[in-house]
Amino acid sequence: MDVDDINTITVLGAGNMGHGIAEVAALAGYTVNLRDINEEFVQKGYDQIEWSLGKLAEKDRISEDDAETALDRVGTFVDIGESVADADVVVEAVPEKMDIKKEVYEAIDEAAPDHTIFATNTSSLSITELSEVTDRAEQFCGMHFFNPPVRMQLVEVISGEHTSDETMDAIEALAETMDKTPVRVRKDSPGFIVNRILVPLMNEAAWMVHEETATVAEVDSTTKYGLGHPMGSFELADQVGIDVGVHVLDYLHEVLGDAYRPCPLLEEKVEEGNLGKKSGKGFYDYE
Ligand code: CAA
Secondary structure, three states, rough: OOOOOEEEEEOOOOOHHHHHHHHHHHHHHHEEEOOOOHEEEEEEEHHHHHHHHHHHOOOOOHHHHHHHHHHHHHEOOOHHHEEEEOOOEEEEOOOHHHHHHHHHHHHHHHHOOOOOOEEEOOOOOOOOHOOOOOOHHHEEEEOOOOOOOOOOOOEEEEEOOOOOOOHHHHHHHHHHHHEEEEEEEOOOOOOOOHHHHHHHHHHHHHHHHOOOOOHHHHHHHHHHHOOOOOOHHHHHOOOOOOHHHHHHHHHHHHHHHHHHOOHHHHHHHHHOOOHHHHHOOOOOOOO
């Protein structure tokens, strides 16, 4: 498929990443079908898009008119079949569980048109394994955005074992029309590029606090003022979602070995439901 043939993009999952990806697609001029499993979740995602567009306009990053037009391009869906019926590209951003993602792909493979490309926003799971539950593995790749999608420049475009060059080219070109910088990941390897680097950093930060070498605030000062990162490691964990970090670590641990064992401090936060900004509390309070 040529990028000029892409008009409608379905985003599955209206959570932290899904609503942000839908917003980016709408700002780029695409018709967006945003879908989640119930009215409440999909409405929450829609409201977050409205909030974010309002913020961008308030900060003069876009005009009020652009914000309004972008929001008008977003339709909300609960029925998964309806949401993909006219999609040229589906970007899937449902929870990071292999079983849930496979169920979603089984449901949409029949319902989506033959030409539709499936792109998963998974942070680390195998693109090849996901693609194999569909009859279109050559039209399947990773399209990994970063949090918050509307502000982060990078999109990793990941090839599975069966992905065609045409699919990779189309999704890279799509990322460019969204004003993003795509980076091609040539091998379907756990954590791809960014999370293979980032998540161990968060984990080491947690181990240092767990071992009482430094406090959360001290570690964050070092990552900001010593490494020049825009956020401290714990601020970033709260931004990304501590549960997301732990999911990626669990997977890296399983596939790559003990160096990636999640620190108990991260696991405790997840058990307590303190997942970061999205739950109102993580390493910091947001209420
Ligand atoms: N939409 C619109 N506005 C938003 C927003 C969003 N989604 N999220 C935050 N903002 C707003 C804030 O509310 C704030 O507004 P106020 O000043 O009114 O409170 C404002 O943006 C802050 O923006 P600034 O430009 O003033 O601040 P900044 O220069 O610090 O930029 C940032 C913010 C771009 C998030 C920056 O801190 C940054 O780059 N942080 C690092 C983020 C990062 O590394 N993300 C990747 C995570 S890894 C990942 O996502 C992959 C994975 O699979 C785990």
